Amino acid sequence: DTAVSQTPKYLVTQMGNDKSIKCEQNLGHDTMYWYKQDSKKFLKIMFSYNNKELIINETVPNRFSPKSPDKAHLNLHINSLELGDSAVYFCASSQGIPVYFGPGTRLLVL
Amino acid sequence: AQRVTQPEKLLSVFKGAPVELKCNYSYSGSPELFWYVQYSRQRLQLLLRHISRESIKGFTADLNKGETSFHLKKPFAQEEDSAMYYCALSRSSGSARQLTFGSGTQLTVLP
Numbered sequence: 001d002t003a004v005s006q007t008p009k010y011l012v013t014q015m016g017n018d019k020s021i022k023c024e025q026n027l028g029h030d031t032m033y034w035y036k037q038d039s040k041k042f043l044k045i046m047f048s049y050n051n052k053e054l055i056i057n058e059t060v061p062n063r064f065s066p067k068s069p070d071k072a073h074l075n076l077h078i079n080s081l082e083l084g085d086s087a088v089y090f091c092a093s094s095q096g097i098p099v100y101f102g103p104g105t106r107l108l109v110l
Numbered sequence: 111a112q113r114v115t116q117p118e119k120l121l122s123v124f125k126g127a128p129v130e131l132k133c134n135y136s137y138s139g140s141p142e143l144f145w146y147v148q149y150s151r152q153r154l155q156l157l158l159r160h161i162s163r164e165s166i167k168g169f170t171a172d173l174n175k176g177e178t179s180f181h182l183k184k185p186f187a188q189e190e191d192s193a194m195y196y197c198a199l200s201r202s203s204g205s206a207r208q209l210t211f212g213s214g215t216q217l218t219v220l221p
Binding site for chain 1: 142144146152153154155156159194196200207208209210211213214216
């Protein structure tokens with residue numbers, strides 16, 4: 001009965017590879033997000049979708065491309081991975097307040 | 111522009127001692143403020159929101175608009191309170207809620 005789930009939990013990959021992280025929420029929320037938590041534990045919003053429509057697109061390299069096949073899913077695809085992309089990526093969803101977070105995907109780029 | 115500042119990166123207190131985690135914000139509109147907690151290697155969880163004026167796990171936080179602060183307090187810290195605490199400010203972006211987080215305070219409660 002997990003509310004916001006992400007896969008995979010851990011992702012270790014080489015520089016230059018392309019990878020995807022999947023997110024699903026079963027809360028019936030209209031809005032979903034991707035946040036990045038860096039090595040210093042700083043959290044920053046990357047994207048937000050509402051009913052499959054991009055609402056927020058912060059200053060993120062265009063190697064990062066979110067995709068929302070339906071309002072319960074928001075996937076994150078990353079092309080040409082770089083060392084600096086190593087971080088924990090959190091998916092989240094909301095219907096107004098509050099915002100509910102997924103368990104995070106720990107990405108390590110070698 | 112909105113900004114959330116948590117001046118203490120690390121905070122250690124002894125069990126049973128009072129604890130206060132500081133949060134200051136800057137925002138031109140009417141702020142909606144929250145405290146989120148992240149226990150070791152777990153997801154972020156909502157702890158408090160200022161509009162509720164509630165006490166969760168013994169924690170309280172009062173919005174002080176004059177001082178633009180939303181400090182988190184607990185009179186008697188417990189070891190299980192050890193975690194990363196984030197103050198966050200919310201504003202609407204169309205139909206989405208954009209949360210701006212502070213840099214976080216790692217609280218360690220010593221036995």
